[in-house]
Amino acid sequence: MTTSPPAELADAARDDGSLRRFLHGLPGVDQVGVEQRAATLATRSIKKQSKLWAIDMAIRMVDLTTLEGADTPGRVRSLCAKARRPDPERPEVPSVAAVCVYPDLVATAVDALGTSGVGIASVATAFPSGRASRAVKLADAEYAVAAGATEVDMVIDRGAFLAGRYGEVHDEIVAVKAACGPAHLKVILETGELVTYDNVRRAAWLALLAGGDFIKTSTGKISPAATLPVTHVMLQAVRDWHGHTGEQRGVKAAGGIRNTKDAIRYLVAVREVAGPEWLTPDLFRIGASSLLNDLLMQRRTQLEGHYSGQNYVTVD
């Protein structure tokens, strides 16, 4: 992963003015058109072997998340156990990609996950609002990394973005990226607050220019969180980025993806908008909590031939 943009795009980020010209020079997104494309792709019918494949891939892409004020070490330990072994009766079910917790619970997660290979993502930068001083936000990120987080999910300053202070947003991402050290950085755009698809496209490009490894839709704390059309726009951005630079960056859809049907629709979008090469946890993640159980139940249904039930999967 590079830490600075390729030469031809470096100019775009030279200063606030160039950044504005670049971002506002990107082609617009027609709302009706993108929503229609997303809706048509959502009619793909994924059955049998391809459904099973998709379920397993979706499980592998889950960032199993708990981000509540009431989180305790006990809660996090249970989460980690589930993350490693989602279905105790079926050991062949893969582990999820990562857990996602608040910075002060990272150490607990590190302990609980051991050498399982499951990643530890921590939110940072005054998640979810992003309203704090630069120093506080950087300290937040550094703390998480020091505690052992392998991934950092930061939030952009939406206030600055909506006020047009793109340079500020850009520089903040660069600073957080530096603070991440070896940890990989996901940049949460909070698309529900950006509202228009044009804004989502601009914020996506901004985050990519600033070196984010992943662009992420939402904090999951407001509605709307992830939607298919918004994710389309972001998948198109990473595809275009790849076309310009040869680099593959990732996308994470978080919040509001509650069942297998939804998850599979996201995978279809990944495959057909970004490309089949993006169908890997290294390039696509789903931030979710209750989704995992639905994936496990649907997996059982596919294999056992009858509908499953809540009591056949663990609550945590």
Place this chain on the structure above:
Amino acid sequence: MSQTTWDYAPAPESRDIARLRPSYQMFVDGQFVDGAGEPLKTINPATEEVLAEVATASPSDVDTAVRAARKAYERTWSKMPGAERAKYLYRIARMVQERARELAVLESLDNGKPIRESRDVDVPLVAAHFFHHAGWADKLPYAGYGPDPRPLGVAGQVIPWNFPLLMAAWKIAPALACGNTVVLKPAETTPLTALVLAEIVQQAGLPPGVVNILPGAGDVGAELVNHPLVNKVAFTGSTEVGKQIQRSLAGSGKKLTLELGGKAANVVFDDAPLDQAVEGIVNGIFFNQGHVCCAGSRLLVQESIADELLDKLRCRVSTLRVGDPLDKNTDVGAINSKAQLEKIVELTESGDAEGAHRWTSPCPLPDKGFFFAPTVFSDVSQAMRIAREEIFGPVLSVLTFRTPDEAIAKANNTPYGLSAGVWTDKGSRILWMAQRMRAGVVWANTFNRFDPAAPFGGYNESGFGREGGRTGLEAYLDV
């Protein structure tokens, strides 16, 4: 993980719901009857299997049907208050909705179009047309044609194979709403859904003779449009046949509307919302395998973005899934007939011969049935056959332009004038282009949108008369 790549497993819609029968009869004077013409065999273009044998009409059958329509008009239909006619049309609309899946599957079997399209586009629009026109039946005084516009009498209607059920709806609904009775000939290769519509008409209790369906080939159509007791002729099909009909009706006093071919220009400016423009281009030419009179078959792209757009376009076209029309994941289905496939092949070969650069999607094709891989020709000039002649297949011809005036000149440089597309983020330019394009339908930042409330029809050799909306009623009124 057993697969390294993710291929979608086949997801076929079941055929059973189409209730295919080995043979189908004509529908005349409220009954299903045998025809005295030579029965035709209708095939599934995706597999080349015979679906059913269908009765066809002889000249005397045409006469019987027209007389039945005439009688129904004089004795029942023209005397019935509009509010009562409306209720029949509402019933038909509802029953189409109730049998939607059956109709969609049957349409895909007979025509070759993907089930996703017949299910999500064709059949819902059919119901909508009946619904919309039901509401006009008792509101004709508000349509702008005077306080009491009268119907014409018996309408003879001939429809094409590309949207079999939808074209039947576009013809029957307004005709009945205005108080006419109809005799309709579906296309030779796609008669089945019209005959199931006849069942629905019968179940709705429509008085006998108000709607009559006569399957057959061109000769039956000619017999029908030339019958002296037909007062109004409506034809959708090729420009060539449209001209023949117009010629044969000369001096007859019969009212005529024609909806013919097209070679629409889809114009993309450098400030277009690019990804959606790509979708619009794809939809414009590959929807329904390109068997659309209003297909965006000529892409006019502003030179400054041509390379970027074509790259994206080729990428996108490569993801189109071509195959079994009954598979829910199929994007592009079968070409309707061997004859049509041969025509497409011939024209694309002319493209090669005349020096255009051909790119074809690397998608796999089924090994039987009539299929053609989506193809894009670039470096096309106005003089080439692929820029002038209607291919009616999944083949796009790409030309470039530099200025808006040049775009207009090239877009209008055709004897056709059915539809056009404009892609730009600038509102004033959309309106400027729309004003100048000589086309009956202009789509801006979208394509292939149809609605019963929005009139549809062409300029010049794309025909005359409109279907849909207030304007479309004129065709069926004596005004």
Place this chain on the structure above:
Amino acid sequence: MSEERASGGAGNRITVAKTYKLFIGGAFPRSESGRSYPVNDSRGRFVANAAQASRKDARDAVAAARTALRGWSGTTAYNRGQVLYRVAEMLEGRRAQFAFEVAAASGAQARRAEAEVDAAIDRWVWYAGWADKIATVLGAANPVAGPYFSFTVPEPTGVVAVLAPQASSLLGLVAVVAPVICSGNTAVVVASQDRPLPAVTLSEVLATSDLPGGVVNVLTGRTAELAPWLAAHAEVNALDLTGAPASIRTELERAAAGTVKRVLRAPASEPDWTRPPDLRRVRTFLESKTVWHPVGV
């Protein structure tokens, strides 16, 4: 209690009597005031108690109508037409029940009551078919003198308070409600004071017809008590005074002026509802929006 009920069984079977409640936000609450009043048939015999709505019920109904407005005016005209047609399907299914209630209310013979019900259903169908045609007939492209594209579209006015006719308990009711909602408005309807029961049965039909809750709200009770609150309410955009008692009509118009409501005045006497309608009721509750945009490269 009247022995003759449409749903009555044979012999000595005791029927299950219906409780007639208000219809607000898609639900059937009693009046928050706990009041009810007796409804008699045309011969003065007791039929049932109807809820007697209060100003707070009216307030709640307006709030429900306001909440429902965005969704209802935002659906496609085609969709509204379909929903209204579905209402007609449901009305047709309950033809006998309505005929019974109309006959009891007005004293009409069975055949005339049935004819009124048929007319009401057909009237509803007429308006269902208008939903996706209003813009065509009442809108326009404006041939302005300049390089501009200008068009005018009709839009629903918002929440309409309707005082339903006092005498015609079903046909008259349908004739005033359907034109309001077919264009996307939502309604708060005060039913006929003495003949409210068909309005409640109509509410049951609406509740089972895919009509979103809050699009039509029906209050039963004293017209003179409820009307002034609706006429002055700032969230009510328009007022149909058809069923207003003559003595308070002027006062209601004055109250409506406080928020510049669009007012459809009451006719001097209740019209013959069987006469073919025109677009006046639809037009009254529409705004016209004119849009301009330059035409140029």
